[in-house]
Amino acid sequence: MATKPSPAMRRYLIRLTTCMTLYVVLLFAVTSLFRHAPPTGALAWGAAVLPALPILGTFWTIFRLLEEETDEYIRHMLVRQSLFATAFCLSIMTVWEFLQNYEVLPPGNGGFGAAFFWFTGLGIGGMVNALATRGDCADDDEEAAE
Numbered sequence: 001m002a003t004k005p006s007p008a009m010r011r012y013l014i015r016l017t018t019c020m021t022l023y024v025v026l027l028f029a030v031t032s033l034f035r036h037a038p039p040t041g042a043l044a045w046g047a048a049v050l051p052a053l054p055i056l057g058t059f060w061t062i063f064r065l066l067e068e069e070t071d072e073y074i075r076h077m078l079v080r081q082s083l084f085a086t087a088f089c090l091s092i093m094t095v096w097e098f099l100q101n102y103e104v105l106p107p108g109n110g111g112f113g114a115a116f117f118w119f120t121g122l123g124i125g126g127m128v129n130a131l132a133t134r135g136d137c138a139d140d141d142e143e144a145a146e
Contacts, residue, residue, distance in 0.1 A: 008068035015061040023054035055115050062122075077133070081125035088121025089114055 005013070030047050033039065039047050062082065069075045093114055099105040 006069060006071060006074070008065055008070065009074075011068065012061060012065040015064065016058060019054040019057040019061055022057070023051060026054065027051045077129050081122060081129055084125030084128060085118050085121035088124060089118040092117045 030050050033047055038044070062078075066075060066078055066082070069078065096105065096109065100107055
């Protein structure tokens with residue numbers, strides 16, 4: 001049985017959808033601009049930063065969810081998921097940088113930066129939470145049956 005999302009979760013989903021829509025639009029627009037009429041100077045800097053802004057907005061969106069969610073258990077699981085994402089990202093980027101420092105890997109990251117690995121970790125953290133709570137739900141079902 002599905003539960004109705006909290007007001008905080010509904011606001012989060014609206015904010016996240018807005019940020020991701022802006023990201024896709026800006027990414028395609030800026031890529032097209034640089035491919036067909038590359039800007040120079042300050043305009044190049046400004047245009048290149050545009051697709052990053054919705055990603056920053058997504059970080060803010062997640063922070064707002066943590067602030068606005070009133071259910072302590074859900075908030076705990078979101079914090080746990082975010083901490084997992086942070087540890088995952090920092091671990092990958094630390095190893096990556098040492099490999100680059102000792103010239104095992106060439107400079108650059110082919111577009112896979114910290115945000116990519118953080119969001120990947122957020123997804124894995126969500127799966128870890130789901131697996132962890134599966135056992136909790138089974139325990140609750142057994143207690144309810146008794």
